[in-house]
Amino acid sequence: MVKSSEVSGFYKKPVEERLKFIQEFACLTDEEVATLRNTGGLPMGTAEKMIENVVGGLTLPMGIGVNFRINGKDVLVPMVIEEPSVVAAASNAAKMARARGGFSADFSGPVMIAQIQLVDVPDPFKASEIILSRKKDILELAAKQDPVLLQAGGGPRDMEVRLLDTKMGPMVITHLLVDTRDAMGANAVNTMAEAVAPLIEQMTGGRVYLRILSNLAVHRLARAKAIFERDVIGGEAVVDGILNASAFAEADPFRAATHNKGVMNGISSVVLATGNDTRAIEAGAHSYAARNGRYTSLTTYEKDADGNLVGSIEVPMAVGIVGGATKTHPVARIALKIMDIKSASELAQIIACVGLAQNFAALRALATEGIQRGHMGLHARNVAISAGASGELVEKIAERMVKEGKVRADRAKELLAEYAHK
Ligand code: NAD
Numbered sequence: 001m002v003k004s005s006e007v008s009g010f011y012k013k014p015v016e017e018r019l020k021f022i023q024e025f026a027c028l029t030d031e032e033v034a035t036l037r038n039t040g041g042l043p044m045g046t047a048e049k050m051i052e053n054v055v056g057g058l059t060l061p062m063g064i065g066v067n068f069r070i071n072g073k074d075v076l077v078p079m080v081i082e083e084p085s086v087v088a089a090a091s092n093a094a095k096m097a098r099a100r101g102g103f104s105a106d107f108s109g110p111v112m113i114a115q116i117q118l119v120d121v122p123d124p125f126k127a128s129e130i131i132l133s134r135k136k137d138i139l140e141l142a143a144k145q146d147p148v149l150l151q152a153g154g155g156p157r158d159m160e161v162r163l164l165d166t167k168m169g170p171m172v173i174t175h176l177l178v179d180t181r182d183a184m185g186a187n188a189v190n191t192m193a194e195a196v197a198p199l200i201e202q203m204t205g206g207r208v209y210l211r212i213l214s215n216l217a218v219h220r221l222a223r224a225k226a227i228f229e230r231d232v233i234g235g236e237a238v239v240d241g242i243l244n245a246s247a248f249a250e251a252d253p254f255r256a257a258t259h260n261k262g263v264m265n266g267i268s269s270v271v272l273a274t275g276n277d278t279r280a281i282e283a284g285a286h287s288y289a290a291r292n293g294r295y296t297s298l299t300t301y302e303k304d305a306d307g308n309l310v311g312s313i314e315v316p317m318a319v320g321i322v323g324g325a326t327k328t329h330p331v332a333r334i335a336l337k338i339m340d341i342k343s344a345s346e347l348a349q350i351i352a353c354v355g356l357a358q359n360f361a362a363l364r365a366l367a368t369e370g371i372q373r374g375h376m377g378l379h380a381r382n383v384a385i386s387a388g389a390s391g392e393l394v395e396k397i398a399e400r401m402v403k404e405g406k407v408r409a410d411r412a413k414e415l416l417a418e419y420a421h422k
Contacts (some may be wrong), residue, residue, distance in 0.1 A: 005025075010053055011052050011053050015044060018054075018055045019033050019036065019037065019055050022055060036057075036268045037055075039059075040054070040059035041331040042331065043330070044056075044057075047356050050325060050328060055293070058093065060081065060272075061082070062078050062080045062331070062335070063079050063081070063087035064078060064087070064338070065079050065087055065090045065266075065270075066094070067092075067094035067095040067098060067358075068094040068102065068347065068350070068357070069101065070102060070103045070105055070224075071105055071216070075350060076339065077090070077270060077339060077354055078270065078338050079273055080269055080273040081265065081272070083265065083270070086266065086269060088356050089267050089357075089358060089362065089365070090354055090361060093357035093360045093361060093364070094357050096233055097226040097357065097360075098285075099229045099232045100226070100228070101151070103224050103225065103226045103353040103356065103357070104224070105225070105350070105352055106222075106349065107221070107222050108219060108220060109179065109220065109349075110179055110180050110185070110218070110220055110344055110345065111157060111178065111179050111215040111220055112179075112188075112217060112219070112318060113160075113218070113219065114189035115174070115193065115211070115387045116173070116193050116197055116208065116211050117171055117173055117209045117210040117211070117356060118171060118174065118201070118204060118208055119168065119170075119171050119172075119209060120206050120207045121170070121206075125163070127172045127204040127206060128163060129241075131159075131174055131203065132159065134203055135159050137199065138159060138176070138196050138200070139158075141196050141199060142156040142176055142178070142192035142193075142196055143156050143192075144195075144259030146191065149180065149181065152182065152190075153181055154179040154180050155178065157177050157179050158177040159174060160174075161175070165360070172206065174200060175214070176192055176193060176196065178192060180320070182326060182343055182344040183318065183320045184276060184280065184319060184323055184344075185213070185318065185323075186324075187323065188323075190211065193211035194211045201246045215280050215318070216287040216288060216291070216316065217316035219238055220317060221314055221316055222314075222348040222352035223312065224355070225310065226310075226312075227304065227309070228309040228310075228374055230306070233364060234364070237367075237420075238367055238368060239303055239307060241363075241368065242309055242363045242367050243264075244367070245363045246297065249299075250296050251406075253295040256289065256296050256297045256391070259297045259363075260285065260289055260357050262358055263285070263299060263358060264282060265357045265358050265362075266351075266354040266356075266357060267315070267352075268281065268282060269354075270350065271351060273332070274319065274321070274328040274335045274347060274380055275328070275333075276319040276325070277324065280318055283321065284316035285298060285315050288314075288316050288347075298355070298359075299311060299313045299356060311356055311359070312356070313356040313359070314352075315350060315352055319344055319347050319351065321344050321347060322344075376402050376407055379407055380398035380407045381395070382403070383399040383408065383409055384398045384412050384416075385412045386409060387409055387412035387416055388416055389416055390411065393416065395417070396415075397412055400415055401415070
């Protein structure tokens with residue numbers, strides 16, 4: 001019998017019925033069903049309300065990033081990730097940063113952008129002028145949509161209007177800039193964009209299509225900085241190795257993608273641990289890295305007057321502590337408690353620090369492995385001796401092998417034969 005994945009009303013069925021259905025469909029054992037049913041620290045009843053068609057959960061390990069000192073305060077950072085070494089690397093970097101007081105961080109403020117796409121306007125310039133001239137009315141209408149946000153000290157702050165030339169013709173894009181305080185703000189600003197759209201249509205005679213936030217949250221930037229003391233991180237060669245690695249990422253998108261993946265190892269694991277939206281943060285980070293038309297690195301490194309390494313990061317950080325899963329997932333609440341988080345701004349700053357720590361650790365490991373070539377000399381001498389070299393031939397053969405990048409017994413023997421015939 002051909003199995004069908006078409007199930008009417010699957011969403012209405014109780015979890016047990018859904019489980020029964022997929023057990024039959026996929027021939028799952030009772031044990032496998034029991035494993036699915038175990039939702040760990042997230043009760044099934046809560047999981048069911050978070051997304052649709054729930055049948056279980058997938059638990060990932062939560063590790064604690066230790067040694068972090070951020071703006072003069074010690075913080076334990078919960079990180080949820082499936083990849084080994086990430087938590088250890090971040091903790092190690094944070095330890096090295098402590099010699100100079102740890103990380104300093106700041107935040108530009110929780111201002112989110114909502115976009116309203118206007119088309120079919122005969123005169124886009126005129127339309128943009130009209131929209132800007134009615135800024136007060138538009139912002140007032142937007143503000144009315146979320147009295148709770150207003151009470152929390154947030155709300156619409158400003159507007160931007162941009163003209164786009166597209167293959168479908170000119171478009172007038174209005175940005176509502178909304179202070180979303182401790183919320184990530186997606187729902188908050190989407191509601192506002194939808195509310196003001198008819199007014200924008202009415203005043204311009206155009207037609208609005210999309211009304212939704214932008215994940216390129218350029219008005220919501222988290223920044224972090226740390227000084228890594230030269231002698232703590234392994235000396236001048238390590239500093240120079242990291243500077244070169246960083247320059248490589250700045251200049252080359254192929255390298256920048258991997259460089260930033262390392263940054264996101266740190267960032268996404270804290271975003272996930274706190275129940276925030278990893279896709280939103282990742283979309284924001286990568287689009288920010290390409291904001292000047294070429295994809296580049298999210299971090300920068302410099303050498304200070306004393307030869308120490310100064311690392312910094314700047315990244316959009318639209319995270320919240322009141323909405324979505326940050327509120328509903330019990331483990332996310334505990335993660336916030338572990339960090340003693342009182343505002344979304346604090347969380348954003350911690351996350352930026354972890355991103356920088358992770359990146360520093362990765363670059364140091366890469367640069368140090370390169371620097372390990374020095375150690376290859378020692379290894380090559382041993383290989384040469386094992387192959388039968390003696391006297392000054394040991395050094396000569398070892399040097400040749402290191403130069404060629406072929407530190408191997410077979411090559412040592414070849415070279416030995418070559419020198420024997422000279
Ligand atoms: P939300 O709507 O659940 O909560 C935000 C609301 O909480 C505010 O609008 C406000 O009314 C209230 N609030 C109470 N105290 C507050 C305080 N101190 N500061 C600010 N607001 C306070 O959540 P949200 O943050 O608007 O939306 C987040 C969710 O939206 C996430 O789950 C995300 O995945 C999802 N989402 C994302 C996108 C995207 O990124 N493109 C699009 C749509 C939805």
